[in-house]
Amino acid sequence: MIGxxxxxxxxxxxxxxxxxxxxxxxxxxxxLKELYRKRFQIHLKTPDEIEGIRKACxxxxxxxxxxxxxxKAGVTTKELDTYANQLITQEGAISACxxxxxxxxxxxxxxxxxxxxxxxxPDDRPLVDGDILNIDIATILNSYYGDCSAMVMIGxxxxxxxxxxxxxxxxxxxxxxxxxxxxxxxxxxRVIEEYATEQKCSVVTQFVGHGVGxxxxxxxxxxxxxxxxxxxxxxxxxFTIEPMINxxxxxxxxxxxxxxxxxxxxxxxxxxxxxxxxxxxxxxxILTLPD
Numbered sequence: 001m002i003g004x005x006x007x008x009x010x011x012x013x014x015x016x017x018x019x020x021x022x023x024x025x026x027x028x029x030x031x032l033k034e035l036y037r038k039r040f041q042i043h044l045k046t047p048d049e050i051e052g053i054r055k056a057c058x059x060x061x062x063x064x065x066x067x068x069x070x071x072k073a074g075v076t077t078k079e080l081d082t083y084a085n086q087l088i089t090q091e092g093a094i095s096a097c098x099x100x101x102x103x104x105x106x107x108x109x110x111x112x113x114x115x116x117x118x119x120x121x122p123d124d125r126p127l128v129d130g131d132i133l134n135i136d137i138a139t140i141l142n143s144y145y146g147d148c149s150a151m152v153m154i155g156x157x158x159x160x161x162x163x164x165x166x167x168x169x170x171x172x173x174x175x176x177x178x179x180x181x182x183x184x185x186x187x188x189x190r191v192i193e194e195y196a197t198e199q200k201c202s203v204v205t206q207f208v209g210h211g212v213g214x215x216x217x218x219x220x221x222x223x224x225x226x227x228x229x230x231x232x233x234x235x236x237x238x239f240t241i242e243p244m245i246n247x248x249x250x251x252x253x254x255x256x257x258x259x260x261x262x263x264x265x266x267x268x269x270x271x272x273x274x275x276x277x278x279x280x281x282x283x284x285x286i287l288t289l290p291d
Contacts, residue, residue, distance in 0.1 A: 006182045007232055010035060032234055041219040042211065044236030050278060052144040053213040053238055056093075057276050057287035060139045060146030063087045065290040067109070067135055071152040074126050077111035080135065081122035084109045088139050096138035096145055096216050103259035110136035110149070112261075114161075117204055117244050117252045117270040119260040129155030132165055134272045138216065147212050147240050148288035149274040160247055161269045167199040168245040168271040171224070175241050179277060179284035184230040189223045192243045204244035204270070206252055206262070212276055213238040233279045238287070242274035 008019035027035070029044075036042040045053065067084045085108040088095055095108040105119070112120035112134040113127075120134070127133065136149035151165045171192040178187055188209075196203050203225045211218030220231055224243040246252075248268035255261040264270050278285040 007184075010039065013230075029235070033236065036234060036237075040231055042231070042234075042237060043214060043218060044234060045213060045238055045278075046236075049144070049214060050236070050238070052142055053146070053276075053278075054287055056139060056141040056144040056213075057146035057148070058289070058291070059091065059093060059141050060137055061148055061288040061290040063139065064135060064137045064148055064150055064288075067137065068150055068152050071127060071133055071135065071154070073129055073131075073154050076124050076126050077113070077120070077122040077133070078124050080111060081107050081109050084135075084137060091141070093139045093141040096140050096147070097136075100216070101260075105260060106258075110134070112136070112270070112272070114269050115264045115267050117246070117262045117264060118207055118272060119262055121258055121261055127154045130157055130161070131155075132157060132161045132269060132271060134270075136272070136274065138212075140216075144214065145212050145216055146288060147216075147274065147276050149242060149272055151271050151273060161271075163199065164201055164245055164247045164269050165271040167196060167201050168243055169273045170199075171195050171203075171243040171245060172241055172273045172275065175224075175243070176275065176277065176284065176286065179233065179279060181235055181279060181281065181283075182232045184232060185220060185222065186227050186229050188241060190226040192224045193226050196243070196245050202246045202248065202250035204246060204250050204252060207242075207244055209240040209242050209274075211237070211239045235279055235281045237279040238276060240274055240276050242272055244270060244272045246270045 107122040131154040138147040209222030248266040251265040252262040
């Protein structure tokens, strides 16, 4: 929890002892919950909610792991979609992606190939040697949400594609390592952007991570580039980090016909890895680790 010399939980930038309540050793969890709701529209989860989200995330991670194992040359992304949905529904869960949005998403999962940044729609194209594929799965289990994604490299992948896959994964891992109570939210983006730039890659700015757990998309937004969102992380926050990293320019274009598939503007490869995280009293917990 917050110490006297830590930044105040209200986001003023002052030390806690010189800001909201210097006579108290730490704000109560209920006070913190109410302040984050009012000031940031962030819902700090209760222990019961955290347990439900934890189960949903573990379930989603296991579905993702099995679906990634099925992704091989000759398999279509539509077959991956059907397989993942079977795994989801046989446990009484449902896909959070299916029919989501103003233009209802047609798949149960997102399958983004090569130059597709995100929101790729499963289809009848078979995977081929040299492809890189992002599989993004979000499910609802007992009314709670889990959300995660991973990359699969098919056969002999060119070196530049491997580099963007490895860079995106390292960006995620570096961002996770800095998490904990009172860490400013924009440190996530700073760490990601610095490493991606070192690797001569770019960070997509059109899409961000997000709160998740009780709803599919909650506050806060989690930019993967450095921003002015310096909200102090607090115990009970659950959110995704999902850096989308491009080999070329950062910009993408959304398909005007399906309204979902987003391609890199220059046609170069893109990669993304994603976890759902919980901020704890002393650090963080990765909720979307498979068995």
